Amino acid sequence: xxxxxxxxxxxxxxxxxxxxxxxxxxxxxxxxxxxxxxxxxxxxxxxxxxxxxxxxxxxxxxxxxxxxxxxxxxxxxxxxxxxxxxxxxxxxxxxxxxxxxxxxxxxxxxxxxxxxxxxxxxxxxxxxxxxxxxxxxxxxxxxxxxxxxxxxxxxxxxxxxxxxxxxxxxxxxxxxxxxxxxxxxxxxxxxxxxxxxxxxxxxxxxxxxxxxx
Amino acid sequence: xxxxxxxxxxxxxxxxxxxxxxxxxxxxxxxxxxxxxxxxxxxxxxxxxxxxxxxxxxxxxxxxxxxxxxxxxxxxxxxxxxxxxxxxxxxxxxxxxxxxxxxxxxxxxxxxxxxxxxxxxxxxxxxxxxxxxxxxxxxxxxxxxxxxxxxxxxxxxxxxxxxxxxxxxxxxxxxxxxxxxxxxxxxxxxxxxxxxxxxxxxxxxxxxxxxxxxxxxxxxxxxxxxxxxxxxxxxxxxxxxxxxxxxxxxxxxxxxxxxxxxxxxxxxxxxxxxxxxxxxxxx
Amino acid sequence: xxxxxxxxxxxxxxxxxxxxxxxxxxxxxxxxxxxxxxxxxxxxxxxxxxxxxxxxxxxxxxxxxxxxxxxxxxxxxxxxxxxxxxxxxxxxxxxxxxxxxxxxxxxxxxxxxxxxxxxxxxxxxxxxxx
Numbered sequence: 001x002x003x004x005x006x007x008x009x010x011x012x013x014x015x016x017x018x019x020x021x022x023x024x025x026x027x028x029x030x031x032x033x034x035x036x037x038x039x040x041x042x043x044x045x046x047x048x049x050x051x052x053x054x055x056x057x058x059x060x061x062x063x064x065x066x067x068x069x070x071x072x073x074x075x076x077x078x079x080x081x082x083x084x085x086x087x088x089x090x091x092x093x094x095x096x097x098x099x100x101x102x103x104x105x106x107x108x109x110x111x112x113x114x115x116x117x118x119x120x121x122x123x124x125x126x127x128x129x130x131x132x133x134x135x136x137x138x139x140x141x142x143x144x145x146x147x148x149x150x151x152x153x154x155x156x157x158x159x160x161x162x163x164x165x166x167x168x169x170x171x172x173x174x175x176x177x178x179x180x181x182x183x184x185x186x187x188x189x190x191x192x193x194x195x196x197x198x199x200x201x202x203x204x205x206x207x208x209x210x211x212x213x
Numbered sequence: 214x215x216x217x218x219x220x221x222x223x224x225x226x227x228x229x230x231x232x233x234x235x236x237x238x239x240x241x242x243x244x245x246x247x248x249x250x251x252x253x254x255x256x257x258x259x260x261x262x263x264x265x266x267x268x269x270x271x272x273x274x275x276x277x278x279x280x281x282x283x284x285x286x287x288x289x290x291x292x293x294x295x296x297x298x299x300x301x302x303x304x305x306x307x308x309x310x311x312x313x314x315x316x317x318x319x320x321x322x323x324x325x326x327x328x329x330x331x332x333x334x335x336x337x338x339x340x341x342x343x344x345x346x347x348x349x350x351x352x353x354x355x356x357x358x359x360x361x362x363x364x365x366x367x368x369x370x371x372x373x374x375x376x377x378x379x380x381x382x383x384x385x386x387x388x389x390x391x392x393x394x395x396x397x398x399x400x401x402x403x404x405x406x407x408x409x410x411x412x413x414x415x416x417x418x419x420x421x422x423x424x425x426x427x428x429x430x431x432x433x434x435x436x437x438x439x440x441x442x443x444x445x446x447x448x449x450x451x452x453x454x455x456x457x458x459x460x461x462x463x464x465x466x467x468x469x470x471x472x473x474x475x476x477x478x479x480x481x482x483x484x485x486x487x488x489x490x491x492x493x494x495x496x
Numbered sequence: 497x498x499x500x501x502x503x504x505x506x507x508x509x510x511x512x513x514x515x516x517x518x519x520x521x522x523x524x525x526x527x528x529x530x531x532x533x534x535x536x537x538x539x540x541x542x543x544x545x546x547x548x549x550x551x552x553x554x555x556x557x558x559x560x561x562x563x564x565x566x567x568x569x570x571x572x573x574x575x576x577x578x579x580x581x582x583x584x585x586x587x588x589x590x591x592x593x594x595x596x597x598x599x600x601x602x603x604x605x606x607x608x609x610x611x612x613x614x615x616x617x618x619x620x621x622x623x624x625x626x
Contacts, residue, residue, distance in 0.1 A: 003315035007300065010311065014302040060298015067265055067297075068315045069288035213267035246548065385543035408542075410550040427551050431511055478509060 004070060004078035007061075008052060012082075015055070016048075023090070030097045036107065038094050039114040043149065045090045046118030049083025050125040050141065063213050076130075076205045080197050083122045087193065091115035095186065108182045112189040119193040121148050123200035130207040216279040219243050219362045219394035220264065225273035227259055232418060234259055237273075239413050239423040241362075244391040246384070248405030248426070249398035250485055251415040257398040258295075260415070261366045264396075265292050278361065288316060291360030295367040297351040301340040305333065305350070316358035327353035330383075331376070344371050352380060356387060363387065365397040369404055381408060402482040412481060416489045426481070433484055434476025436463045447471060453487030464488060504545055512547060516555035524564050524575055525583070535565060535573040562586070 012019075026038040056062040065075060095111045121144075128140055220241040227234040234256045241247045251257050262268035264275055266283055277286040299308065305328055313319040328335065331349040339347060348371055355363060363384075369377050385408065387393055399405055405412070412429055414422040422429065433452065438461050450469035455462045464487035465476050479487075502519045504512055523529045536544065538552040545552070556573055559565045563582065567573045602612055 003311050006314055007311045010303065010307050011300055014300075014307075055300070059301050060296055061300050062298070063267065063294070064297045064299065066267055067287065067290075067292045067294075070315065071284065212269065213262065245550070381546070382543070385539070388549070389537075389539045389543070391539065407546045408548060410548040425550055426548055427511065427513065427554065478507070 001074040008082040030094055031101050036110045039110050042090045042114035043118045045086040046121035048086045049079045049122050050129045053129045072209045076208050080201050087115055087118040112185050115189055116192055119196045123196040126200055127203045130204050221276040223274040226271045228271045234418045237420045241394055243394055245410040246395040246408050247411040248409035249413050250402055255415045256418045257415055258366055289361045291355030291363045293351045293355045293365045293368040299339045302338050304336045304338050306336055318359040320357050324357035361393050363395045406481050421488050433479050434465055434467050435479045436465050436476050451492045453490050453492055455490045513551045513554040517558040529575050531575055531577050533575045537572055
């Protein structure tokens with residue numbers, strides 16, 4: 001499996017250079033008093049795994065990798081691990097930046113919510129990706145992504161300083177969640193991410209194992 | 214672990230909507246080279262997909278090195294299909310880093326040696342390589358992890374005769390220790406005529422022939438007869454016949470030929486063509 | 497190991513393994529391949545001649561059966577000690593068989609003894625040139 005993850009990482013550095021530049025810009029935004037636009041960046045990190053599946057299909061690598069001495073479980077797991085690495089790393093990175101730049105601690109909640117949405121995106125899209133061909137999936141993917149972004153937009157902060165300004169977010173439950181220590185919140189969110197991904201992984205594995213090349 | 218046959222195909226069937234691989238059985242002994250021939254669409258690629266685990270058979274068994282759990286044996290296979298896709302922006306060096314983690318017996322030095330021998334660049338991205346170069350690349354990779362069974366599906370059809378000859382040389386070297394075997398499928402039969410020990414002929418999903426190449430070439434011959442003269446020949450001697458108004462080209466089983474008839478030598482390609490025509494004829 | 501000069505004719509009727517064993521036999525009989533001289537491995541020979549390994553194996557098996565070579569497992573094949581008496585006897589047998597067949601055929605198509613002798617003389621002349 002380390003071969004497959006190595007392939008994903010090499011692919012990332014070879015093909016996604018723009019993303020790295022985008023990331024640097026977002027980091028600069030986060031360090032300054034710009035609105036929390038970097039949330040978008042974190043949600044976008046949920047797209048890497050499924051983009052990888054599309055590129056593999058187009059280049060023919062999906063077939064070639066199936067010939068390697070790796071199990072189906074490893075092939076599917078490598079996509080999830082790669083995608084999750086992106087999601088967790090970007091979320092952790094921006095959380096750290098927020099703490100360093102002295103913003104209110106509650107702002108970290110934004111990163112964490114974004115992390116959960118990114119995972120949701122990944123968890124729903126990967127099994128879809130294994131079922132449909134690239135083309136059909138692209139349509140479904142756009143609709144789905146649109147939906148998730150739409151909902152996530154509800155959590156985007158508009159005022160500087162005060163992150164939480166919608167009714168849902170002001171409810172008692174969320175106030176309690178957001179007043180918790182950032183580390184606790186992060187770990188809870190991590191648990192959600194893991195559960196989402198594991199369920200999705202099991203579904204994807206069943207679909208992939210039935211696939212004929 | 215000792216084994217006798219590198220590959221055993223036992224009653225393999227694969228049913229599609231309008232095509233069927235029908236009860237195919239044959240074996241490839243260790244240390245031998247087997248040519249799998251047949252027209253486009255005959256089922257060679259389907260069979261190879263089943264052997265390599267890309268597709269599942271409807272019924273029947275495949276044994277690799279005596280083991281019927283083929284996914285356990287993938288490390289000992291070197292596979293080159295007609296379109297082994299590679300990540301477009303990768304180059305030889307990057308792929309080497311990936312493969313050396315995938316294969317326990319990956320030999321980096323040997324891999325780069327083959328690349329040099331095939332005149333392939335180390336660090337050009339694959340999207341910039343021609344189809345032939347990508348093919349050579351995949352062959353180099355298949356040869357670089359001590360695979361005991363090389364499986365090649367139309368792997369040389371995009372290459373020029375000079376490099377095909379070079380690759381044939383490479384194959385001869387590869388099997389020189391007697392422990393490695395090769396299964397090569399191609400519709401360019403002349404490639405296979407030389408090195409193959411066994412010939413397996415698949416036509417429209419059915420196994421027409423599987424035997425030692427020498428035996429096949431000794432057993433079959435070609436006769437050209439006018440329609441009148443055909444009646445003189447024992448029907449059971451006729452294996453395949455291609456009829457035109459004026460004459461018939463007949464593939465005969467020499468052992469059943471009546472005395473006095475001398476059949477021409479038949480090439481493997483002749484045998485393939487005439488067998489696929491069937492042996493029905495009208496008086 | 498010297499390169500063995502064996503040529504294969506794909507066009508002629510004689511099976512390839514027979515062509516090989518015949519040519520090697522000739523070399524052994526003429527002394528070109530000395531007693532106990534090593535022969536190329538069956539795989540090396542196959543590669544050299546661009547043929548299948550089973551063919552070269554068959555050729556060597558023929559030679560071993562007829563007593564011209566011997567094989568040591570794991571090492572290879574070598575030219576056997578020549579037993580001239582035995583060889584002469586074998587050749588005489590084969591000549592007798594061929595003569596019987598020759599006689600049959602010539603009777604079938606009405607070729608006289610003299611014509612046969614002429615043909616033999618012409619052939620031998622050709623051999624001398626080669």
